[in-house]
Amino acid sequence: MRAVRYHEHGGPNVLQVDDIDRPEPDDDELLVAVRAAAVNPVDTYFREGSYSPGDLPWIPGSDFAGEVEAVGDDIEEFEAGDRVFGTGLGNDRPGTCAEYATTPTDTVAHLPNGVGFEEGAAVALVGVTAWRALIDHGDLEPAETCLVHGGSGGVGHVAVQLAAATGARVTTTASEDYHDRLEAVGANTVLDYRREDLAEAVEEAGKPDVILDHRLDDYLQFDADVAATGARIVGIGNEDVAAGFENVPAARSKELTITLMSMYNTPDISAVLARLARLVADGEVVPEIARTYSLDEVDEAQRDVLEESFLGKLVVEP
Ligand SMILES: NC(=O)c1ccc[n+]([C@@H]2O[C@H](COP(=O)([O-])OP(=O)(O)OC[C@H]3O[C@@H](n4cnc5c(N)ncnc54)[C@H](OP(=O)(O)O)[C@@H]3O)[C@@H](O)[C@H]2O)c1
Incomplete structure (x- = not known):
């Protein structure tokens, strides 16, 4: 072969x-x-x-x-x-x-008959990652607010749709070109991540209860600053190997839960894939x-x- x-x-x-x-x-x-x-x-x-x-x-x-x-x-x-x-x-x-x-x-x-092979391959790793982050670790519930950094990315675009499918209000960040499409698939608020006033704009959309962060070295302190009290922050990635808080007391006062995860540790990947397959077949998640x-x-x-x-x-x- x-x-x-x-x-x-x-x-x-x-x-x-x-x-x-x-x-x-x-x-x-x-x-x-x-x-x-x-x-x-x-x-x-x-x-x-x-x-x-x-x-x-x-x-x-x-x-x-x-x-x-x-x-x-x-x-x-x-x-x-x-x-x-x-x-x-x-x-x-x-x-x-x-x-x-x-x-x-x-x-x-x-893979359901109506779902193409390309869609199946596209949703697998990023879908399990988004599920593990938002559902298993984030305990995301309907009517909560979810912030997904980088909503146009592989993980991000599935996370936006998965969060919307749970009934959460979704705020996401992305380059300008992708704003219309991300709104069309379920984001309530889409913000350019380059905005100077990003923190204010995120808070205006609703302080997030769950945050999916793929660049912890850029956003860990930002997450703590914009988060609702009791928020769950799930970190999946970083550019620099070091990340940390510039202001620990501000984060501590909110009783935040921070989870760092790897998709490979997901306990029952086939069960998650079977749920994702149903969401894709039903058009709730479009890879x-x-x-x-x-x-x-x-x-x-x-x-x-x-x-x-x-x-x-x-x-x-x-
Ligand atoms: N822990 C795990 O289990 C796990 C699983 C999957 C992925 N990951 C990690 O998570 C990260 C993302 O993975 P992916 O597959 O989604 O990658 P991807 O498809 O390349 O997406 C990355 C996204 O980040 C956006 N971005 C770039 N700079 C940004 C910034 N400063 N702020 C906000 N967004 C920004 C990009 O948008 P533009 O292109 O428009 O700039 C792009 O949409 C990678 O580091 C990956 O290794 C970890």
Whole structure:
């Protein structure tokens, strides 16, 4: 099969397409013919070697959607021909930028017939992240106010829609080009993150009860300053490795809960994927596909995911 691999850590130029043997599923695994894989910033961290997954050469890619080609002997809930989607690969097991991938079943769900493979791959990792942040850690409830930083991003655009689907009031930040689309999919207030008066504008929209923060080094103090008393702040990312408060008492007086999380720790990923599949099938969550790439273009896709501005997800079609 054709698979994107890197044989050494480094920039996007270490990615190449190799012809390798198709993997065989173990008794507790599925072999999936990958129809779509999504690109995430974490793929670039693994490639650079900042957290090293398995031994090189390595196949990047966490998300996939496709058709079950073969099932391990112990598996009952899936059969050959099933349409499925999943995430969590490319970390401690080979990834999804390939014609085939093997996966355990606890990170996979059935893909409803009306949902395309691109949408399935696009929503998987970012959808589980948004769910874990807003629902599991944030305990977001109807009529609460939710602030999603970076609402046009992969995580952000699903988080906005998931928060709206719960009945929360949603404030989000994004570049100007994406404001109309984010309002159309459920944001009540969309603000340019470059505004000088961003804190005042967020508070005017309603002090947030739950905040999803993907740039903790930029926004941790900001979050504490704008948050409602008793707010839950969930941190998923950072640009600089260091982040902290400039004014601890201001944060302390609000009895804030701060959770730092990794999607990979989500206890029952398939259950979350099954719920996301229902929301996508019902049109409550619309995964946006900004661009598609071939296997030969994964280097470009990994460059774009960090350097380009887009709404939604970049998707690879093997
Ligand atoms: N902990 C976890 O489990 C987990 C899971 C998924 C992702 N993450 C991390 O979360 C971060 C976001 O992931 P992603 O997949 O959503 O990335 P993404 O698709 O690249 O989105 C990033 C978004 O951030 C926006 N942005 C850039 N500068 C900003 C600023 N100063 N303030 C507010 N927004 C800004 C970008 O908008 P413009 O392009 O218009 O500037 C873009 O929409 C990454 O660091 C990723 O590694 C962590």
